[in-house]
Amino acid sequence: MSNGRTGRRKGNPDTRAQILDAARDAFAEVGFDRATIREIARRADVDPALVHHYFGSKDKLLLATIDAPFDPGKVLPGIIGPGLDGVGERLVRAFVGVWDGPxxxxxxxxxxxxxxxxxxxxxxxxxxxxxxxxxAVRELGVEIDHAPFRGSLVASQLLGLALTRYILKVEPMVDAPPEAVVAMVGPTIQRYIEGPLPDSAP
Amino acid sequence: MSNGRTGRRKGNPDTRAQILDAARDAFAEVGFDRATIREIARRADVDPALVHHYFGSKDKLLLATIDAPFDPGKVLPGIIGPGLDGVGERLVRAFVGVWDGPxxxxxxxxxxxxxxxxxxxxxxxxxxxxxxxxxAVRELGVEIDHAPFRGSLVASQLLGLALTRYILKVEPMVDAPPEAVVAMVGPTIQRYIEGPLPDSAP
Incomplete structure (x- = not known):
């Protein structure tokens, strides 16, 4: 099967694509937590070392399967590290900054x-x-009650913001100055993260 | 072209589909306001009276082009009619009620x-x-400053709620009791509608 090109093993796009396909199937079928590098390698019919070679870690493999525009794992510490105070505004400012950018x-x-x-x-x-x-929950470092419900509320507002500002392009959200969006949506995120919850909260 | 069936003119699915296609094109090209029944009829190559016959009004024609699950024009007065007080919770309760239903x-x-x-x-x-x-703005009957920006903020949270609860199905938002969602998201909507705005608001 050798075609005489050099560096084939290292840079073969087929192998990389094969691993990505196998990872997509595995993540979608059994979820990120239960999918293992070993299992993904088995599905792709390659050595597990090759998966590490191409992608470094399971985290990075997940980012690659969705062609993620950035790694939130790198951005989140700066937003959350300073603590709960003002986290809502920092999160919205970073979110709008990334989406407004390339x-x-x-x-x-x-x-x-x-x-x-x-x-x-x-x-x-x-x-x-x-x-x-x-x-986000891990970086926050404090115990948050009902963290998954709070997280899904935060996700709902941020995804909706992306939808109206960048995809549906609803006026005047499209051209609103970032700081106007931060001033309005920041307090929402803050309340979802640390505000009181009703007894019926899951 | 007659095929001998009775009631052809009244119920011809081709004519209805032709009008819908023409209306989709017209609404998308020039917007709802500037698209006229007359122009839609011209594009569909039918008499304007037929457009009225099939769809009743331009409003209903727009609902038909997107196969809208309900007519918000019918639901909104009950939510907004009672006034600003509690409108956020009423809106979220109605929204979740419709999406949780058929x-x-x-x-x-x-x-x-x-x-x-x-x-x-x-x-x-x-x-x-x-x-x-x-x-919504018309039903509210009071003067709302920056109504389009406020409206797009409301849309962002409600669309994001639909996305996380019904499409992405993020746990535990999917199974959260409607009243827990109302209690958390209602005040957000309320603040977007009547809360203070920053100077930079469009």
Whole structure:
């Protein structure tokens, strides 16, 4: 099967694509937590070391399967590290900053494709839960009651913001100055994170 | 062209479909306001009276083009009529009630298809603006400053709620009791409608 090119093993796009396909199937079928590098390698019919070689870690493999526009694991510590105070405004400012920037176009492609392809939808959900909500809770470092419900409320407002500002392009949300969006949506996020909950909260 | 069936003129599915196609094109190209029944009839190559016959009004024609799960024009007065007080909670309760019910499946289809088809996207935006935001502002009957910005903030939270609860199905938002969602999201909507705005608000 050798075609005489050099560096074939290291850079073969087929192997990389094979691993990505296998990872998408595994993440979608059994979820991010239960999918193992070993199992993904088995499905792709490659050595597990090759998976590490191409992608480094399972986290990064998940980012690659959805062609994530940025790694929230890198952005979240700066937002959450300073503590609960003002976290809502910092989160919205960072969110709008990323989407207003060059990564925004890929974010739109990702969100759209998730909504029309069930496989991408499951991958985006895994990404939201394991790379955003869970990292956020961990970085916060304080005990948050009902963290999953609070996290899903935060996700609802941020995804809706992306939808109206970048995809549906509802006027005047599209051209609203970032600080106007931060001033209005920041307190919402803050309340979802630390505000009182009703007894019926899951 | 007669095929001998009776009632052909009244119930011809081709004519209805032709009008719907023409209306989709017209709404998407020039917007709901500037599209006229006369122009839609011209594009469909039928008499304007037939458009009225099949659809009754331009409002109803827009609902038909997107196969809207319900007519917000009918639901909004009950939510908004009682006035500003508690309007946020009433809006979220009604929204969750509709999506939790049998109309929810069609709502999901609509939202998904809008996100993968540019034509449906433009139609959904026209629907949001002309049938929801504008009707809401009119029903409220009081002067609201920066109503379009406030409306787009409300839309962002409600669309995001639909996305997380019904499409992405983020746990535990999916199974949260409606009243828990109302208690958390209602005050957000209320603040977007009547809360203070920053100077930078568009």
């Amino acid at each position: 990564a925004g176009a890929r974010g739109s492609v990702l969100l759209r494709s998730a909504l029309s392809h069930p496989l991408m939808l499951r991958l985006l959900r895994e990404f939201l839960i394991s790379r955003i909500l869970r990292v | 109309a929810g499946a069609r709502g999901s289809v609509l939202l998904r298809s809008a996100l993968s088809h540019p034509l449906m996207l433009r139609l959904l935006r026209e629907f949001l603006i002309s049938r929801i935001l504008r009707v």
